[in-house]
Amino acid sequence: MEHFDLIVVGAGPSGASAAFHAAEGGLKTAILEKEFLPRYKICGGGLVYRGRKMLPFDISEAVEREFDTVDIYFTGTDIHMQPKRDKPIISMVMRDVFDQKLVSEAEKRGVQVIQGQGITGIDFQENIIVETTEGKYSAKYVIAADGVFSPTAKLTGWDKETRRLIPALEYEVKVNDADFERLSKEVRFDVDFVKDGYAWSFPKNGHLSLGVGTLRKQKINLKEIYANYVKFLGIEEVLEEKAYGYQIPLSPRTDGLVRKNVILTGDAAGFADPLTAEGISNSIYSGRLAGEAVVEAHNSNQEVEPIYEHKLSEKLLPELKTVDFLQNLFINKQKIRMFFIKKTGNRYGEYMTDIFMGDKSYPKDLVKTLKKKIKDAVLPF
Ligand SMILES: Cc1cc2nc3c(=O)[nH]c(=O)nc-3n(C[C@H](O)[C@H](O)[C@H](O)COP(=O)(O)OP(=O)(O)OC[C@H]3O[C@@H](n4cnc5c(N)ncnc54)[C@H](O)[C@@H]3O)c2cc1C
Incomplete structure (x- = not known):
């Protein structure tokens, strides 16, 4: 059975970031991913500059479009904000390409990427034994970066849901040339188009990523709201449409973020921004903190839990508390x-x-x- 210092489960932004920083710190690290990369991920793919500049390498090749202006409309009012900066406020990415880019940078630092194998079991012996659909691996530490449904967290014993999960729909939509030309000029948020939430239109290369999400748990027909949004945007003809539904966790777990050397990060921990539901930046950031915490614990022979908690308490957790308010x-x-x-x-x-x-x-x-x-x-x- 192959042994690693650290196995990171999940090849999203939190996993790639955690593995990158752990490998930089000298740990023998693997990423375990159930899909084969590149894989589609349900996401608007709006990467704000905050997240982009956290990355210690250039990701331009994974960016489809950049916007240094954002259009924010408040439905039912004439308020239209149009902040502008001299750098891209938001970069449009497709997550298959973007995530693969992050993973390839981790690979360059020596991370071994094990693809097409999902975690199916976890056993706590002297080391942690990770069982997959194809075999077994052992590791001293495991980082759970396997997203909102985190099987790793469930297998480790986080069986109570303490995060606030909200639903969102994402549509990859092809429209006619005239509509695309018109709508691809702006990245737009329509606040209050959804009750207690918003709708978005993110132009990609040749198609639009349209979505609707509510920031509060409630009975709501998001499909119907999406259909209204398409009409509201004046889209004459939908040529092709792929629909996806998923959840976003808008508050951190309250029953601990580390157990038995298993460390939660990104959506598995519940770190998306409660006000905007933007999750990529905090995934990259918390992944880095988790990777660095494991390096420090490993090198000093100390417990990883207080090290990770201390790092989180310096900025991320107090910030999330403020945003929640x-x-x-x-x-x-x-x-x-x-x-x-x-x-x-x-x-x-x-x-x-x-x-x-x-x-x-x-x-x-x-x-x-x-x-x-x-x-x-x-x-x-
Ligand atoms: C509709 C929608 C729109 C969104 N739009 C935006 C946006 O525009 N901008 C933004 O910043 N955020 C957005 N988000 C949030 C963002 O997508 C997430 O916060 C972010 O992807 C979390 O990253 P992560 O690395 O924690 O997990 P993920 O990106 O979910 O990655 C988890 C990885 O784990 C893998 N995995 C799962 N199970 C297993 C298993 N058993 N074994 C091995 N691997 C496994 C998955 O295949 C996946 O590759 C959106 C979310 C939704 C639902």
Whole structure:
């Protein structure tokens, strides 16, 4: 049985990033992926600059289009924000090509990629024995980067769902030349087209990735909303359409992120942004933290759990807490949000764009400040 210091289960952005940094730190690392790469992944493929600049290599070859302007519309109002930057705010990728690029960079650092084998069992002996559809491997550490349904987490004992999962639909759509020419000029978000959520139109090479998602668990007919969105965009004729449904986890697990040297990262941990549902950046980032934590634990012979938790607590977890608060305030309470947006004008869009660019992060003390402001406004004595 082949032995590794680390097996990373899943070849998405969190897995590729974790493996890359573990191999850079000198660990004998494998990625175990159930599909053969390149594989389709249900995703809008909107990579914000924050995520793009976290990558320590150039990914231009995997980018289909770049937009230094983003069009944000608020349905039912005439508010249209159009932030602009001198670098691509959002890059359009297809995840088969993008993920393969990230994995190939990890491979260059010495990571062994085992494809077409899904994890089916896990056994905790002196080392961790990972069983797959084809055989067995052993490792000292396992990083679960196998997405929202994470079989690795389930096999390890995370059997209670503590993340907030929300549904989203993604359509890969071919339209006629006139519609494509018109719609490929902008990357657009239509906030409130979906109740407590948004719709998007992301132009790729020769087709559009259209999608609808709600940021709150509720009974909702997303298929019908999507059909309305196609009409709303003025699409005359759908020439080809592939529909996909999936879940996005909008809050971290509350029952721990490490057990028995199995470390959760990306969607398996629940690290997508609760306000935008953007998950690629935090997957890349948390993958890096997980990979580096394993290197440190391995080299110092210390427990990996406190090392990973400390890294997460420095930035990612407090940020997610702040965004969760904003999500509650802005998504669930639409009136407060629109009041705030009308009052602050473009500053809101500009601030969010700075976050997308990675120039600002959600302020750590925002929850305290806002709570105080709200309290003072309600109780001015
Ligand atoms: C409809 C939709 C649209 C989205 N749009 C965007 C967007 O535009 N921008 C953005 O930033 N985020 C978006 N997201 C979120 C984003 O796709 C995820 O947050 C991100 O892919 C998570 O990355 P990950 O590496 O954690 O997991 P994943 O990318 O899900 O990768 C998991 C990998 O594990 C593999 N795997 C699964 N089971 C096994 C097994 N048993 N054994 C071995 N391997 C296994 C899978 O095949 C896969 O390759 C969207 C999500 C959805 C659902």
